[in-house]
Amino acid sequence: MPRRGEIYYLDFSPAKGSEMRGAHPALIIQNDVGNRVSRLTIVAAITSNLKAARLPVCVQVSPADSGLPRESVVNLGHVYTVDKSRLRQLIGRLPAGLVEQIDKALRVSIGLEPFEL
Template sequence: MFPRRGDIWLVNFNPAKGSEQKGMRPALIIQNDIGNEVSPVTIVAAISSVTKAYPINVEIKPAESGLTKDSVVKLNQIRTIDKERLIRRLGRLDSQKMKEVNSALMLSLGLQVLK
């Protein structure tokens, strides 16, 4: 089994430096599923229960995430990690919530949709 985009996993972020998220914490898989299937690494966004309302944070509730507290996906805390850092799957976000993640990720990375 490999992680899928939209899954929430418990991740070991240690070691970390400075203001990077650290410790064991949930994270959202944001890499595409082809990459998740074939690569030894994946891309994640850290999740925090410190819920500050920033345009690059996406609020998630326990009922929609598998988590125990109101939380935010922090799209300014994205990181490529080895899959060995993945501890266990905690839940999954639905497609509507992933649209919010996509918008916040585009804002965080300075990307625009071409028309």
């Protein structure tokens, strides 16, 4: 069962327009009760495009903290509900301090916390 804060590889295809496409890491952001009882989970896409880290809906993560092979960015502006069968290899789990940053970026993304550019 996936747990909140874990990172898995996920194939985002098929995709349209500016949606994430192909195999990329993704962060589980759904709560653990939902992960236990549902066949679906909610994820945020992870990219190696570090320019995205400047956005208030993004959080940069290091290989040491994430298990990823390079510096990466969790993009809470790219949130997807997916069937858990699409999850592939478990990569790692973010520490609690980073999950708090993820929570803040998620609140900004869905309009629960104000921000200015």
